[in-house]
Each structure stands twice: as structure tokens, then as C-alpha cells.
Amino acid sequence: MSWFLIIKPHEDLLTADSGGHPSTPVNLGQQQAAAPPVNVDALSINDLLSEARKAMNQQRVIAPAGNNAFEFYLKVLQKQPGNQVAADALRETFPFAASNVEQVINQREFDEAEREINLLAKVDPTNYTLTILRSKLDAQRKTLDQEQQKQLDQQHQAELAAQKAAVDKATADKALADKAAADKAAQQQAALAAQQQKVKQEQATQTQTSAATPNSQVASANASAGGGETRDAIPISSIRPRYPATALRNNQEGWVDVQYTVNTDGSVSNITVVSAEPRHVFDNAAIDALRRAKFSPAMRDGAAIASQQQKRIEFKLSASQ
Incomplete structure (x- = not known):
């Protein structure tokens, strides 16, 4: 008779509708949603057992919170600590509930898993299964933390790689721009040097032509005088002015009339610009050319x-090209 009153209701609870044993794991997705009682504290023991039976039939063994068989049975024991039906049901369904907790942990619903573990601890706080579940929960949390940290590290590495790629591209672009500018400057310098060389060649030709005339005049004077040599100063080096770079770039031509003194040692001094066209563009180049020139000084009676x-x-561009 006592077996019928205590165990039989529990067996009916476990087998009715569900057709399974409480130790058989069930997919959590199969748990049916049900509206929780309005006021659990106001329910009688029979009502609580009835709610627990419904929860078991619908496989709401330990979840959802506030509407599961475990909490209803625990509420029965709070109202009636010696209730054997509730105590036996909790003991018999403990492995099934633990299996559900393990599924929750594997699904990484950590807060829900911790709630269910604490609920199991109210039934059997010294059960070694709780130690195992807590260890699995801690391990899964650590694994998730490591995965999240790995993702953060990978994201950080990707950001660093993107930044480095941007810097490398900017550096490469600047190097190309600098090289292009240097090549252009070198081309301009080469063109300027070629123009200056042509100017020098033309001026050398002009100097050689002008030097021939005084020599003829000196020879004629010497022949007529028959005494000491008398002649004007004669250039013995080419007067080669450097074509100003600014004038070359601006395609400017012009001339400079200069007056100067040829000293007895053949050096030149007292150089002054008499007139120029355009003014102040070729003056310095003309003065510099005369300073570098060498003369044979003028002679009087030897x-x-x-x-x-x-x-x-x-200064003509046609001569420099």
C-alpha cells in the first residue's frame, strides 16, 4: 500500500504522455512552452504536484526558470519537508536534469547552466555530478574566452596589416614621385649644360676670329715702324661668358657693352658696364667672362x-643651341 501511495504517482508522472524514462536525455529544443502558474506560493501541495506532473509530461524538468518540475517539487518540500513523492521524484530525475544541464553548457548558455546547477545543488549538494558540471562550465567559459581573445588578436593583426599596407603604399607612391621629380630635374640640367656648351663653342669661334685681326694689324705696324713693337692689347684666351640659367629658361637674348683696362701683366681690371639690353640680365655673366680672360698687353715701342x-x-640662343 505504501509503495502505491509514494512510488506509483511518480512512475505515472514519468511515463505519462512522454513515454520515456527520466534518465533519457531529451533535445532541449523539444521542450514545450507553457504559461507558468500565476502565483506559485499560493498553490496547495496537490496543485504543486499537479504542476510538476504537467512539467514532467512536457519535459520541463529543470527549465524554463520558474516553470519546471524541479522548482515545483522543491516548493512542495518547502511547504511539507517530509513529502516523499517530491523527494523521490527529485532523486529519480536528478540524472535527467544533469544531462539537460550538460546540453545547456555545450550550447554555451552559461548563465542558464549556472542557474540549473544551483537548482540541482538544492536537491543534492554533495553529488559528485555537480563537481563535474561545474568543471565543464568553467572549461567552456575559458574556451569561449580564449576563442574571443583569439578573434580579437586576429582582428588586431588584420588592422596592423592594413595599416602597414597603407604606409607601404604611401612610401612607394612618394618614392615614385621623388624619382619622377629627380629625373625631370636631371633632364633639365642636362639640357642646360648642353646649351651652355654650345654657347662656349660659339664664343670660342668668335674669339679666334677677333684675335686674328689684331695680329694682322700688329704685323703691319711693325713692318712700317721698323722699330720697337707698338700694338693694342690682344686676347690670348677665349672670352667665354656663361649663359645665365634664368635667361635660358626664359628664352632671353641680349648684349652687354663693357669697358675695361688691360694691365701690363695681361690681367683685366676696372670692368664697367657701359650699356646693356636687357638691363641687368647678362651684366654679371659678361663681367665674369672678362675677369677670367687673359690678354697680351698693349705695347708701345716694345x-x-x-x-x-x-x-x-x-648672348644669343641660336649660338647656344
């Missing part, structure tokens, strides 16, 4: 004397 000369130095 003696070297200082003499004044004036010369027009022309």
Missing part, C-alpha cells in the same frame, strides 16, 4: 703699357 678697351658681348 714696352708693355696699360690700355683701355671696350667690347660688346652678345
Whole structure:
């Protein structure tokens, strides 16, 4: 008779509708949603057992929170600590509930798993299964933390790689731009040097032509005088002005009339610009060319004397090209 009153209701509870044994794991997705009682604390023991039976039939063994068989049975024991039906049901369904907890842990619903473990601890706080479940819960949490940290590290590495790629691209672009600028400057310099070389060649030709005339005049004077040599100063080096770079770039031409003194040692001094066209563009180039020039000084009766000369130095682009 006692077996019928205590165990039989529990067996009916476990087998009715569900057709399974409480130790058989069930997919959590199969748990049916049911509206929880309005006021659990106000329910009688029989009502609580009835709610627990419904929950078992619908496989709501330990979830959802507030509407599961475990909580209803625990509420029965709170109202009636010696209720054998509730105690036996909790003991018999403990393995089934533990299996559900393990599924929740595997699904990484950690807060829900911790709630269910705490609920199991109210039934059997010293059960070794709780130690195993807590260990699995901690391990899964650590695994999730490691995975999240790995994802953060990978994201950080990707960001660093993107930043490095951007820096490398900017550096490469700047190097290309610098090289293009350097090549352009080198081309301009080469063109300027070629123009200056042509100017020098043309001026050398002009100097050689002008030097021939005084020599003829000196020879004629010497022949007629029959005494000491008398002649004007004669350039013995080419007067080669450097074509100003600014004038070359601006395609400017012009001339400079200069007056200067040829000293007895053949050096040039007292160089002054008499006139120029355009003004101040070729003056320095003309003065510099005369400073570098060397002369054979003027002679009078065989003696070297200082003499004044004036010369027009022309700057033409046709001669420099």
C-alpha cells in the first residue's frame, strides 16, 4: 500500500504522455512552452504536484526558470519537508536534469547552466555530478574566452596589416614621385649644360676670329715702324661668358657693352658696364667672362703699357643651341 501511495504517482508522472524514462536525455529544443502558474506560493501541495506532473509530461524538468518540475517539487518540500513523492521524484530525475544541464553548457548558455546547477545543488549538494558540471562550465567559459581573445588578436593583426599596407603604399607612391621629380630635374640640367656648351663653342669661334685681326694689324705696324713693337692689347684666351640659367629658361637674348683696362701683366681690371639690353640680365655673366680672360698687353715701342678697351658681348640662343 505504501509503495502505491509514494512510488506509483511518480512512475505515472514519468511515463505519462512522454513515454520515456527520466534518465533519457531529451533535445532541449523539444521542450514545450507553457504559461507558468500565476502565483506559485499560493498553490496547495496537490496543485504543486499537479504542476510538476504537467512539467514532467512536457519535459520541463529543470527549465524554463520558474516553470519546471524541479522548482515545483522543491516548493512542495518547502511547504511539507517530509513529502516523499517530491523527494523521490527529485532523486529519480536528478540524472535527467544533469544531462539537460550538460546540453545547456555545450550550447554555451552559461548563465542558464549556472542557474540549473544551483537548482540541482538544492536537491543534492554533495553529488559528485555537480563537481563535474561545474568543471565543464568553467572549461567552456575559458574556451569561449580564449576563442574571443583569439578573434580579437586576429582582428588586431588584420588592422596592423592594413595599416602597414597603407604606409607601404604611401612610401612607394612618394618614392615614385621623388624619382619622377629627380629625373625631370636631371633632364633639365642636362639640357642646360648642353646649351651652355654650345654657347662656349660659339664664343670660342668668335674669339679666334677677333684675335686674328689684331695680329694682322700688329704685323703691319711693325713692318712700317721698323722699330720697337707698338700694338693694342690682344686676347690670348677665349672670352667665354656663361649663359645665365634664368635667361635660358626664359628664352632671353641680349648684349652687354663693357669697358675695361688691360694691365701690363695681361690681367683685366676696372670692368664697367657701359650699356646693356636687357638691363641687368647678362651684366654679371659678361663681367665674369672678362675677369677670367687673359690678354697680351698693349705695347708701345716694345714696352708693355696699360690700355683701355671696350667690347660688346652678345648672348644669343641660336649660338647656344
